[in-house]
Amino acid sequence: MTSTRARFQGNGEITFEQVTLGDVAEGEVRLRVDVCALCGSDKRLLHSGATVVPGHEIGGTVVGGALPAGTRGIVYIPVFCGTCVRCAAGRTNQCLHLSQLIGWQRDGGFAEHVDVPARCVLPVPDDIPLSVAVLGLDTVGTAAHALRLALRTQDTVDRLLVVGAGPLGLGVVAVARAMGIAVDAVDPNPARLETATALGATPAGDLSAENQYDVVVEVSGADAARATAQRVIRPGGTVVALGESNEPYTMPATPRWRRTDCYTVRSFYFPVDEMAANWDLLRVMGGPLRDLIVRPLTLPELPEAFARFVAGDHVKPCIVSADADVVSEVTR
Ligand SMILES: [Zn+2]
Ligand SMILES: [Zn+2]
Incomplete structure (x- = not known):
């Protein structure tokens, strides 16, 4: 299985590479990236360059690994341990062993596929479109x-x-x-x-x-x-x-x-135990917020998406997969 992903070379340069995907690691999940939003913080990586694939506001569909194929999920950025006292209390953003941030210290979502720890996949309720769900991360969750x-x-x-x-x-x-x-x-x-x-x-x-x-x-x-x-x-x-x-x-x-x-x-990010309440919020305000700020582009259009983002033309450009329903959810 091959997959395309973006690399940030520094000084605003984005290149694309095709890689052959191996097996999914134990305890991880492979997602088809259906939507990955651009974040203001990504502009720093665009300037500095990145050793990993950037993109940390990810919504996708499971295609392999530790969760049932077809599961729709959004990706919780901090890789929490799941076992320390703060994680056990549901306060995963306060994990005592926080290691990596997805899209910062390990590969993120400006790609056709991304592998993430299964516990970082937050399943999306059936009645919430992925284009709204992805706003549940940095934009609404935080x-x-x-x-x-x-x-x-x-x-x-x-x-x-x-x-x-x-x-x-x-x-x-x-x-x-x-x-x-x-x-x-x-x-x-x-x-x-x-x-x-x-x-x-x-x-x-x-x-x-x-x-x-x-x-x-x-x-x-x-x-x-x-x-x-x-x-x-x-x-x-x-x-x-x-x-x-x-x-x-x-x-x-x-x-x-x-x-x-x-x-x-x-504060920086939300704990996973607030997600149920956040879905309720998104049911009320998620659609109108998406319609006002989200603009869909495809992965090859990532350089253009950043240009428009930096210029202030688009508040929240999102890279969407042509294979996903997300395209039809959002007006260009
Ligand atoms: Zn962000
Ligand atoms: Zn922990």
Whole structure:
């Protein structure tokens, strides 16, 4: 069996290679990749190059290995051990022996096929299309988990601010609205802000004053956005740091910040025991979110998909298999 996969050579260059697939390793599953979404973090690998096949927002169909053929699943990125105390408690994102991330330290989904540990395959309920299910990973899974953590710190949340309306920020908007929370959003890109508005957010007003929000979800990772979050949060409020960047996260040593009981919550990914609740969320908001942000392209079009992603034309380009139903689910 042969299969095509993408290689990131660095400096924005993508090449394709055809490989002959061997046997599936013990405890693993081979998936036909039906859909693999581009993530903002992949842009770093596009620049630096990668020793493995990138792509970590994967939905596919089992074609071999430790699960029944034909099973539809999405792929949980962190390879958790499944046996430590945190995994046993269902908190797989807190595994004490976290080793690899799929698409980062082992081959991911910009390919026709990918082999993953069977426990990383989250079966998709029959009533949820794969094009919606794949949003249950980085976009909705991460957003919902972060919001649940934030809500645990607060008695009431009257108003929440999302700083940065990229794919994850839009996921936070959609999930917060589905949870019944009023949401303001801010983004320097008018098109992104417009998408946030279509999902139910209100464009934020003047953010120069302090003490405006109960919860601020900072999704950009930029210094200025982090400073905004720390300024507009009210005493006792919660800043959720979701943005990914290599910049240090600075807590200002100002009297206001030191003396007002603010929470800072940092989160990266969701635990598998939240998946049932996330399917329920996706049944409500997944279709509309997909229709607003997902744009399907094929594997040979991956360079074009990244070009459009980087240019900001597409919020969430997805590489889809011509063999899968996913193509017909999404409008080009
Ligand atoms: Zn990602
Ligand atoms: Zn573990």
